[in-house]
Each structure stands twice: as C-alpha cells, then as structure tokens.
Amino acid sequence: MxxxxxxxxxxxxxxxxxxxxVLLQCIQIWQRLxxxxxxxxxxxxxxxxxxxxxxxxxxxxxxxxxxxTKDSTSGKILNLYQSKEFTEIYVIDQLNGGKSVxxxxxxxxxxxxxxxxxxxxxxxESDSLSVINESFADPKVIAAGGMVQVGQLINRKGxxxxxxxxxxxxxxxxxxxxxxxxxxxxxxxxxxxxxxxxFGAFRLNILQQIGGG
Numbered sequence: 001m002x003x004x005x006x007x008x009x010x011x012x013x014x015x016x017x018x019x020x021x022v023l024l025q026c027i028q029i030w031q032r033l034x035x036x037x038x039x040x041x042x043x044x045x046x047x048x049x050x051x052x053x054x055x056x057x058x059x060x061x062x063x064x065x066x067x068x069t070k071d072s073t074s075g076k077i078l079n080l081y082q083s084k085e086f087t088e089i090y091v092i093d094q095l096n097g098g099k100s101v102x103x104x105x106x107x108x109x110x111x112x113x114x115x116x117x118x119x120x121x122x123x124x125e126s127d128s129l130s131v132i133n134e135s136f137a138d139p140k141v142i143a144a145g146g147m148v149q150v151g152q153l154i155n156r157k158g159x160x161x162x163x164x165x166x167x168x169x170x171x172x173x174x175x176x177x178x179x180x181x182x183x184x185x186x187x188x189x190x191x192x193x194x195x196x197x198x199f200g201a202f203r204l205n206i207l208q209q210i211g212g213g
Contacts, residue, residue: 011112046096
C-alpha cells in the first residue's frame with residue numbers, strides 16, 4: 001500500500017451539461033473513493049436544467065476567488081464555487097462552450113499532478129485513483145485510460161449479464177469489440193492512440209504544454 005507521501009495529487013474534472021439526474025450518484029461515488037490526495041472540479045457548461053441547483057443543494061456551495069490560468073481555449077466563467085461540506089470539491093459555472101472547452105477550463109484550475117477527465121454518469125471503483133497513481137509512478141507514462149463497461153449490463157457482483165433488450169446487446173457488442181479486444185490489443189502493442197473520454201488520466205504539465213485537451 002502506498003504511503004501518503006507517495007500519493008500524487010489527482011484532479012478529477014467532471015464536465016456537466018444538463019446532468020441533474022446523475023449528480024447525486026456522482027457525488028456519492030466521490031465520497032467512497034479510497035484516495036486522500038485529490039480534488040474534484042465540476043464544470044457546469046451552461047446547463048439549461050437544474051444542474052447548478054442540484055450542485056448547490058448537495059454541496060453547499062459558496063463563491064470563492066481562486067487563481068485560474070485562462071487562455072483562449074477556456075470558457076467564459078460566471079462564478080467559481082467551493083463546497084462547504086467537501087472542501088476538496090469545486091464548481092465552475094460557465095457559459096456553454098462544449099465539452100472540450102469545459103475540460104480546458106477545468107485544466108486551467110487544476111492543481112493536481114495528474115488530471116482525470118470523467119463523465120458525470122461514470123461510476124468509479126473505490127480504488128481507481130490508487131491504480132492510476134501507481135500507473136503514473138513510471139515517469140514515461142503520460143496518459144492512461146480505464147476499462148469502461150455498460151452499466152445496464154453489470155450486476156451487483158460486477159459480472160456482465162445478458163438481458164433481452166437487443167439494443168443493449170448491440171451496445172455491449174460494440175464495447176466488447178472496442179475495449180476488451182481492440183484497446184487491450186493496442187495497449188499490449190504500445191500503439192494505443194486514443195484514451196476514452198469517459199475516464200482518461202493525463203499528466204497536467206503535458207496538457208499545459210500542448211494547450212489543453
């Protein structure tokens with residue numbers, strides 16, 4: 001097990017556009033992560049639903065001033081908040097600019113050595129950040145991706161199940177091909193060219209050097 005001194009700070013960026021229905025689950029998952037040196041940055045990308053209201057209710061947000069290194073790739077920020085209950089959680093409220101702009105805004109505020117990009121409806125294993133931290137112990141690693149599974153097909157024991165819905169079965173076939181065959185093979189051959197947007201990890205200094213995501 002890694003000591004606290006071995007834990008690189010990890011910034012988890014969560015872009016949110018009309019995600020009011022999944023935010024509570026996302027926050028609950030965050031609380032269960034077994035990793036201490038972390039921060040979460042939610043980026044509300046001009047949602048038209050009650051995304052900001054839900055974040056206010058669950059996180060008890062207060063407006064703060066914090067240094068952000070903005071550039072042309074960042075969005076137009078309306079307000080910056082910090083949770084009173086979970087002080088490692090921040091929320092950026094910005095005008096709609098699309099997912100890439102939202103992530104670049106998050107990158108401009110991130111303070112972790114490692115940055116993870118995460119979809120708001122993704123569910124992380126409790127040790128996922130620890131695994132990422134161990135992977136980045138190798139200085140040659142600049143990016144990593146996680147295994148993405150179809151939530152509707154996973155039972156409580158973590159096993160894949162097969163239902164009668166042919167649309168979901170078709171979705172599963174695509175994931176099996178993409179993640180369990182193609183990406184695993186590419187990783188073993190060291191030719192993996194794309195990191196999944198649902199869960200990707202990167203060194204912050206590299207993202208800054210190339211001008212964001």
